[in-house]
Structure formats: structure tokens, C-alpha cells
Amino acid sequence: MIDNWPILSIVTFLPLAGVLFLLLIKGDEKALAQNSRFVAMWVSGFTFLVSLPLLIGFDSSLTGYQFEEKGVWLAGTGIGYHMGVDGISMPFVLLSTLLTPLSILASWRAITHRVREYMIAFLVLETMMIGMFVSLDMLMFYLFFEAVLIPMFLIIGIWGGPRRVYAAFKFFLYTLLGSVLMLVCMLAMYIDAGTTDIPALTAHQFAEPMQTWLFLGFLASFAVKVPMWPVHTWLPDAHVEAPTAGSMILAGVLLKMGGYGFLRFSLPMFPLASEFFAPLIFTLSIIAVIYTSLVALAQSDMKKMIAYSSVAHMGFVTIGIFTMTEQGIAGAMFQMISHGLVSAALFFSVGVVYDRLHTREISAYGGVAAVMPRYAVFFMFMMLASVGLPGTSGFVGEMLVLVGAWHASSWVAFFTATGLVLGATYMLWLYRRVMFGAIVNDQVKAMEPMQMREFSIFLPLTFLVLLFGVYPMALLDVMAVSIQFVLDGLSASGLSLLAAN
């Protein structure tokens, strides 16, 4: 019976139902705040549980989409309600449903005003994120893709730091500019193919010159989301101003929208243009890896440093995708999931000490390890996962991307691998300045030890990072067939790159 349930729709819209519930809550400000927290927690936690059948029931040996739902939406136009997941999108759905309750838990004490509205924003955000990953109709995808912006814009603009308005507008400007170009391209595609159904579009052959323009239009949008150099400058500002939980979702899920878009649209639909522009992507990504790693070295703000490190890590992702090899794409996917877990945990690590000292200046800290030894363990672990230590999830993605990169060119692999050295440098330096040394700031001495709540956020993330590091097949097996499908599509269009294999 459960097979017939529209499970994707349920997972997608369950948080919205929670929003309705939140709107009904009444009471004085304090009770309202507390109840809102609990409702949001329960709703998102329940959503996570409901999303688990996607993992359990997923048959990783099947090509194509599973848990498909088709409905009539705009009859006769070729636009319909179509949902489904494959090995590429399913992990992202679970990543979203996992990170949302953890982020809500992370904002438990940090958010004290307009709590109900804050929780509403998060639940709406969750619906939009999941909807984006499960949409199999381009118009639906676009709506969700754009709608994600709105709650995030509000989260930064209302609950953010002192320069929140500047950051929110910068975030909005960048992403909107890209989206407009993407919309124009989508219109052109609809006119050409007569449908917005994604599987149908994947099968449709776009003429070569048209592919070029479509690729560039989508690139404008996805590159901003990833973000790729040089359209990355919104990210550090957005992260610095966003509340901790906002950063967790932003880095954990929102940055993956670009990479997901490349895999869902650019590669399968514009294979010739993808091959043509691959060197450009490599160049931009390599610049991202080296440039942002160096910039990260110069930061004095903890969040800014981790934000720049995200740009560098996402550089690995774009390189991996455009190597158009099995290992490269699998590595990119793996890196995205891994980065989702690790960067969320790293931003949370910053949040933990920020909640106590109310500053992100690295120089205000020093010697924290002596005061918060358990926190030091988690932070250390995540820091090492971020630098790609074998045995953590960070390694598997980087290694596979490098394997793919060498296939493209030893130059690409060479420059990408410099990220191993640079990444270790800034992360270790950050950890050293915050955690080690003698305590110079008296306020650090008074920092309270880690709470159960914080512990319970770190624990699942740590578990998964370790699991995927030691047994990555749990994830690689899920993705393999879908990645092969993308590759088959590429070789069917007769790419010279693949012919060389």
C-alpha cells in the first residue's frame, strides 16, 4: 500500500503544513516562541522520518526515476506536475531533510525575537529545497529554484548581523541576475521542444548553436549558486551576516543547487556545449581553488574563512562534473554531500563559540580547547574532514575528482591537487588560532562547556562523515547507475572526449 503513496509530495509539502500549524499558535511572546520552536522541530523531524522510505525503498540498480508522481497541471501545454528521484537527487533530498531539523535545533537559543516567523521561514525553505530536488518538470523546478531565495533572503535580512541588509541585497542581486537569464533559456527550450518535462527534454536533441546559448544562460544561474569564481563574492558576505542556522543550510544545501543543476540540465541536455565549455569551467574552478584558498588565509573572521573554503571545495565539484568521467562525476556528487555535512558542522562550530563570546574575530579566541575539550574533538574532526583526511567523507570526493581530473589533463589534476596543501594550511591555521595556545582573553575562560543540544547536532553529522569515509559505497552505490545514465547520454551524442576513453 505504501508503494502507492505520493511520498515525494508528502515530503515536499509536509513542512508547509507545519507552517499552517505555526500560524495557528497563540499565546504570549515567550510561550509563542517556545511553542514555535517545538512545532518546527517536530515537523522537520517528522519530515526527515517520512523521507527515510526514499532511502530504504530506493532500488539503486534501476535506471531512470523512482517514486514518480505525475499529475495534470496546465493541461494541453506540455507543462505538468511531475516528481521523481534518481540516484543523483535522492541523496540531496535526504541531506535537506536531515539538515533542516539540525539547523532548527542550532537556532534554539540564538534566535530570540520573531521566533515564529523565523521558524516559518525555515519550513518554507525546506519545502522549496526539497521541491527543487524532486521536480521533474522544468517550470516546477524553476519555481522552487527561485522560491528558495525568498526565505533565505528574509533569514539573512531580518535575523542577520549588522550588515545584513547589504548582504541580503547582494545575495539577491547576484542570484536573480543569473535566474533571469536561465528563465529566458527555459522559454527558448519550451518553444523548441514543446514540453517542460525534464525526462523528455533530456531525450530531446537541441541544435548545436542553440546548445551554446542555453548552456551559457544556465551557467549564469548555476555558477552564481555554486558559487564559481568570479561570481562568488556574495557568499562570504551572506555567510558572515546570516545567523548560524542560515549558514548551515546555505552551505549545506543551497550551494549544491548549482552542482545539481549542472548534472540535471547542462550535461544531459547540452552535451556538445558542455564539452566545448569544459576548459572554461576547469579554468574558473582552478582559479577558485587556488584564489579563494589564498584569500581564506588572509581572513580574520572565522565565518568568512570557512565561507571562502566553501568556494574552494565547490571548485572541486565543478571540476569533477566537467571531467565527464565516472569517477569525476561520482567524486563531485560525493564531495557535494560530504561538503554539505562538513560545512554545516563547521558553521555550527563557529556558532557554538559565537553564542558564547558574540564575536567571530579569530583573534578574540585562543586556547578554547582547554575550556571546551569535547567541542575541541568535534571541531578537530570536522576540520580534518574538511582538509580531506582519508577515513572521512572529505577524502573520497577529492580523490575521485582528482582521478577524473587527471583523465581530463594532468594540468587540471596538478592545479586541483594544490588545494590539498592550501586547504590544510588555512584550516589548520584557523584551528590553531582559535583552539590552541594560552588563553589570552579572560572571557574565554568563562565559556561554558558544550550542551547536550549542541552535542546532539554534532553527533549525527560526525557519524555520517565517518561512515561515508570508511564505507563510501553506501553512497557511491546509490549514485552509480544514474551517473552511468548521464555518461551514456554524453557518449550517445558522440563526444570526442569520451571517444578518447
Added chain:
Amino acid sequence: MYSLIVFLPLLGAVIAGLLSLSNRDRAAEIVTVSGLLLSLLFSIIAFANVAIGGQPETVNLARWISSGSFVANWSLRFDTLTAVMLIVVTGVSSMVHIYSIGYMSHDNARARFMAYLSLFTFAMLMLITADNLVQMFFGWEGVGVASYLLIGFWYKKDSAHSAAMKAFVVNRVGDFGFALGILAVYALFGSVQFDVIFAQSSVIAATDINFLGYRLPALEVAGILLFIGAMGKSAQLGLHTWLPDAMEGPTPVSALIHAATMVTAGVFMICRLSPMLEYAPFALDVITIVGALTAIFAATVGMTQFDIKRVIAYSTCSQLGYMFFAAGVSAYPAAMFHLTTHAFFKALLFLGAGSVIHALSDEQDLRNMGGIWKKVPVTYAMMWIGSLALAGFPFFAGYYSKDMILEAAYAAQSGVGSMAFWLGCLAAFLTAFYSWRLLIMAFHGAPRASAQVMSHVHESPKVMTLPLLVLAIGAVFAGWLGYELFVGHDMKQFWGASIFILPTNTAMEDAHHVPTWVKLLPIVLASSGVALAVLFYAYWTSMPARIAAIFRPIYLLFYNKWYFDELYDTIFVRPAVRFGAYLWQRGDRDTIDGFGPDGMSAFIYRLSGMCSRVQTGFVFHYAFAMLIGVVVLVSWYYLRFKGA
């Protein structure tokens, strides 16, 4: 059972880690030490079966990474090479665990320390049992992290955590090469599995690889890239700068990680890859040259240092150089032999030095020691044994292995071989010199420590001296016992398939038939080194200072470690930070934001400002504008249609 060798230390580390949360130090010590002793016991059994009995075995554990044809599994490979390393690693590690109970007894984070030690041992065991390059990389980086944690164990000390970070980052530079080497190997062989690589090496040797735009011989490229990894881990010239600083860690750590085991991982790797490297003669020459240069370079620096641990650290660096040039002339068995004997006597020297430091209330400067030999007789005797073994005096361990290396280098009959031989001989002279310089300065002469420190000088407790005795037995007998097995006439039977030497590379066999003067030279040089040190530091004590004054530039060069740190600081570290700041300010803020969002919004702001200024509210302004508009419109129509 073989898997237990590897996983018992991990179990110990996890339990000790959990115990450290509730500060149950004693329990953590018991758990980790018993885990290690069991692991040692099983290792001895494995050695008997695998190496003596000649039954290699591979234990498959689980799938690890598999994507397309890229497959790396968790599996443990036990052959002779691994078995030898098992004895070294678990042997030294268990002694160091026991010694640490005494050495760290005043520390309040002992459980954490023991957990780190066991974690290190686990990673090291994973490294040596790896059956593919990626798993080896796992162990490789794992020991790097454990080393990072242990160097920075006293994390409140600035020098400790900066040394820890330096060790990690410099090693990462090496690992950069290692990672690229793995990629090259995979590109060539389509596998990272040792068996597959070794089986195809002779075929692949004839092919080229496209590396950074050049077509180069395939195996030479892969070999040199992997060797860069080995250089980082084994502190070879150029990537050696982290090792002396690593002495900031507690002394048991220096003995275990930075003398006996981790730093020898590079040598192990080269020997493990012998079936591939044999077909890469140029890479082997590079290894020989780097090894020989490191041997002499580190010896010159070791001669001038005053920190007791740093002297031994440079000595380690130098001895690793010997092992590398031995491997470079295809004398892998000799390299492994020296690795084994060195593990015993160098761990002994470090633990002995730790005992001295312990006795002198944490004093490490040789200039503040002296006159204590009667008060610490056991330690004194141990240091003598260690030094005799290191300098290669007859019938001590180093005598067999180091002479074997020098003879093999001579027997190689190649340019680089001879260079290694002569530099090695010179280094042997310096080794004896700095060893006795250390002995005399630390134990003899008038006491230079304060009266208060001197009154506390005491022999270390049994829990510390007992491991010293065990290691001393190794330092005395390991060479004598191992000679026939490791490098004797039946060595091929002992090593089996784990080491491969091309029939044309005969250095190993010819080493047994070198002229007598080659056999005698090292011992003559070592004796004169000892004599010179005794002369300078016991009798003619004003001489060292005077020589230093006469050859001041050379002395300063040696004393300042050939200025490597300063050089790297100037060309890498500081420019990177400055360049990062430049990119951030000029690149991100001024250029991208300046022309991007900020510039755009400023432009629109100005534009709207102009527009709003036009709307003045005066009727005659609007009327005037309308008039101009009409004029323009009429003129345009007129010109347009007139022209048509």
C-alpha cells in the same frame, strides 16, 4: 588473527579516548598497553609464519572506494616486508607505550596521550599492511594526523602547536606528490592494486605518459611523484624542515614516530614499490642522490646543535638518507635491514635522552648538562649502547646494516653510487663525532645545571628503564641476528616476492665482495670521529669555539640549518599570506565587487539621482523640455523623410 594485529591498537585508542573524557588515566594505560602487547605477540607469530615460514597472506576486509574501474578495497597484505615492519612497529610501539607510563606520570592528560599513541600505531599498521596505494595513503595521512596531534600534545605551548601545524603542512606538500603519483599509476595501470601494478611494470616501463605537457617515460614520472611523498614523510632534504621542530612533542613520541616508525614509512614505500621502481632507473638515481645529500646535510647540522633532541633528530634525518640511497642502488634488503636496526637503537637513544631530560627537570640544552653520569648509570649505559650502534662499531647493530649500505653503494659501480658511498663515509665520520659530542656534553665534565636541578637528578623508574633494556638488547643483537636473514646469501628466500631486484642490478650481491679497504673505511672514520669528539669536548674544550670562530660563515650555515626555514618563509609562507590579502582586497573587493554588484548599484543610484534632479517642479522647466522634445522630433521626421 592477523586483522587483530591492526585493530587491537584502534580498539585501545577508542577506549582510551572515551576514558580520557572522565580522566581515568590508569585504565587507559592498561587498555592501550595490553592491546599493544597482544598485537606484538600476534606480530611475532605472523613474522614466524609469513617471513620465516614463507607463507604470505592477504586478508580482504571490505569494499572501500569503487567507482567504475577505480577500485580500492580495505584489505591487509602480509608478506615478508610487512612482517618485518610489523615487528618494528609493534615492538617499538609497545616499549614506548610502557615507557610513557613513567615519562608522562606528571601529566594530567595521560589517557589522551595513550589514545593518540595507539591511534598512531593503528594508522602505521594500516600503512604497512596496505595492499593498494590508496589504503597506503590512508595510513600515510593517518600517521600524519597522529603525529600532528602528538607534536601539539602540549597545545598550550605556542612552539608546540606551531611545530604541529608545520609538520602537517610540510607533509601535505609531500602528499601532494603522493596523490599525483597515485593518479599517474592509475592512469597507467588502470588499477591501484599492488599485485596488478607489479605484474605489469615491465610492460608499462616501455610506455610514455603525458605529464604537464611533456611526454615522459611513464614509470619515471610515477616513481618520482611517489618519491616526493616519501620525501615528506621521511624528512628528506627539501621537505625535512618539520622534523627538528617536531621535537616539541613529548620524547616518547619522538622515539616512536620521529625515529623508529613513521619517518621510515618513506623507505618502506620505496621498498614496497621495488617491482615498479626497478624499471625506473632515473627515479632510482634521484632517490640515491637525494638520500646521499640528506645523509651529509643532516650530519653537518647535527654537529652544531645544542638541543639534545634536535641532535638526535638530525641524526635520524641523516640515517634515513642512508636508507634511501641504499634503496636507490637497488639494495632494498640493506635499506630494510638498516631501517630495522635503526628503529631499535634510535628509539633507545631518544628514550635515553628522554630519561636525561626527565632527570634534569626538563632541561634539553646540552650546554646546561654535564657531570651526571654517575647519578644515572643505567641511562648512561643505554646511551653508550645506542651511540655505539649508531656509529657502527663492530658487533653492534648499526655495524652490520650501515656497512652493508656503504658496501652496496660502492658495489653499484655507478656515478651516483660512488657519490653516495663517499658522502656516506663522510657522514659516518660526522655521525660518530656528534654522537660522542652529545655523550660527553650530556654526561661528563663539570655540571653546568643549577645546584637545585642537580640535587634532583635521579635515575628513572623501572617502568622507563625496562623498555630501554629491551631496546638495548635489540640495538646490540639485531644486526648480528638479522644479518643472515636480511642480507645474507639466502636473502632471496627470506624476502620472497615482496622485494624484486632486476637481475642486472647486482649491487646487493656484489656488496659481499668489495675490497677490504671499503669494509674497513667506515669503522676507521667512525673511530676518528669519536677520537676527535673526545679530544674537542673532553680535553681541548676551547677548540670547538675557536674553530667555529675561524670558519664562522660555514659554522653559521650549519648552525642555522642551512637557512632552509628562513628561505621557505621568505619565498612561500609570507608571500602566500600577503598575496592572499592582496587578492581579497584588490581582487574581490575592488575589482569584482567594484565592477559587479557594488559598482552597479552605485551606478544606478547615481542615475536615479540624476533623474530625480530633472524633476524640479518648475513648470517652465517642463515646458522647456517639451519644447526641446518637439524640436528634436520634428527635425528627426524632417531629416528622415527628406533623406528618403
